[in-house]
Amino acid sequence: QVQLVESGGGLVQAGGSLRLSCAASGRTPSKYAMGWFRQAPGKEREFVAAISWSGSSTIDADSVKGRFTISRDDAKNMMYLQMNSLKPEDTALYYCAARRGFFAAASGRATSYEDWGQGIQVTVSS
Numbered sequence: 001q002v003q004l005v006e007s008g009g010g011l012v013q014a015g016g017s018l019r020l021s022c023a024a025s026g027r028t029p030s031k032y033a034m035g036w037f038r039q040a041p042g043k044e045r046e047f048v049a050a051i052s053w054s055g056s057s058t059i060d061a062d063s064v065k066g067r068f069t070i071s072r073d074d075a076k077n078m079m080y081l082q083m084n085s086l087k088p089e090d091t092a093l094y095y096c097a098a099r100r101g102f103f104a105a106a107s108g109r110a111t112s113y114e115d116w117g118q119g120i121q122v123t124v125s126s
Contacts (some may be wrong), residue, residue, distance in 0.1 A: 002098040002115040003024040009120035012086055016124070020081040020097030022117060033104040035113060036070060036081045037062035038122075048094070049081060050106035059106050064090075068079060086124045091117040 007022040020036070035050035049060045049070035058070050069082040079096055097113035107113070 002032065002100070003119035004096050004098060004115055006096050006117045006120035009042075009122045011123045011125065014088055014126050016086050017084045018086065019081065019084070020094055020096075020120065020122070022062060022079040022081075023058065024079065024096075024098060026078045026115075027100075028102075031102045033099040033101075033106050034072065034079045035097045035099070035106065035108075036079075036094060037097060037110055038090075039119075040089075040092040040095045043092075043111055045095070047108040047110065050108060051079065052106045054105050057106055059108055061108070072123060083122070084121075088124045088126045090122060091124050092122060094122050095119045106120055 003025045005023045027119050033053050036048040037045050051058045051070045055072050067085045072079045096117045098115040099112050100114045113121040
């Protein structure tokens, strides 16, 4: 099992930037694909971005392409989501997730991930 803790959320004005961090611990997180998902009030959880175990492959949701960048630093067991040009519709609870299969590819499906953080709030004001 992998333990995940998000940080870096908060309140920002539209057009601003935030960087979310996800600290991973436990069983060999550096071998796992990881992802970011979000859930706005009254809506289902949706995919944001994912990164393969090696960091060589990433995928993004269409809604965040060109604005959000996912990355990882396995020496620190950290994953990041750099969010630029934020919009009010980006307001949500953001979750990081780990996909346990060794050397797994990035995935946009929430069901591919076994371990989840508690989530962190991002609020974008207009």
